[in-house]
């Protein structure tokens with residue numbers, strides 16, 4: 232095709248690299264700071280198939296760096312995926328684009344990743360990175376980790392199966408209180424753009440190796456690339472496999488803890504994932520000695536109120552926890568906020584900031600402890616561990 236002629240002309244293997252790119256199926260998890268520029272670069276380069284997932288909507292604070300979105304998208308609170316697909320389709324060319332307004336979680340990770348040759352992690356959610364890593368290792372798919380916060384960016388390409396895994400790099404789920412939330416730390420616009428550029432550059436490195444007949448996934452180490460906005464330096468270091476790693480080591484523990492809570496931006500609500508069924512949740516809440524819960528179940532979701540907390544559990548394992556209506560109304564949180572589907576919830580995520588940041592920080596720790604206690608309650612027959620009273 233005429234429009235790809237100049238990239239196919241680069242070097243002896245340019246045409247072969249371009250052919251590999253045209254056949255490549257890529258999943259991008261996240262359409263935010265790193266995802267938006269990355270998606271644009273991938274679509275313009277002419278990757279064969281490009282799919283994007285992201286549960287959020289466009290907000291005004293995204294516009295400084297999320298290059299696919301416009302003022303009107305933020306004003307209307309459009310789902311990022313919808314706005315992104317519109318922009319990507321305008322680019323045209325040979326790339327088939329598709330997407331869904333949903334979040335990756337432990338239950339859908341493998342099904343989402345399986346149809347693709349390669350995954351880009353453009354999420355800002357640390358547990359999601361572990362879930363991508365676990366699913367990619369199991370399915371034998373390479374993936375590329377992108378991150379940007381404040382003035383820094385990081386890119387790590389992970390080859391599947393024999394290389395180091397994400398847990399070799401980031402062994403333990405970091406408590407939310409240490410990580411901070413999207414509201415407590417800022418980001419300079421070039422930082423995610425640089426991550427996207429180095430991410431697609433890493434992809435070209437793999438395609439060039441394949442064009443030379445090498446297997447880029449048959450290496451036992453990977454290179455961490457980092458940089459800071461305002462400096463010319465790109466720092467690289469070699470990530471070796473950790474022999475004692477709980478992910479890729481002989482004593483593999485499987486997927487890491489799924490309990491890490493994510494604050495829903497701008498709201499006093501936290502989102503988590505659990506393997507528990509609705510029936511097991513109900514049983515556990517009934518066995519809670521510290522709180523009396525009122526439990527309702529309808530339309531495939533369970534809603535519980537107890538003490539000052541409100542908990543909503545969806546049938547796909549997602550749950551939301553936060554203050555109940557009474558305390559929420561004091562803070563101005565709409566009571567219906569905890570009773571939405573993920574897509575509906577994304578619409579709500581752009582609501583005005585609520586409460587003081589210092590309160591939110593303290594509540595994060597409280598809620599995390601509270602959820603851990605709830606999840607440690609022994610339901611009669613937890614589905615993932617089998618019946619205990621048989």
Ligand SMILES: [Zn+2]
Pocket residue numbers: 395396397398399400472473476477478479480
């Ligand atoms: Zn590992």
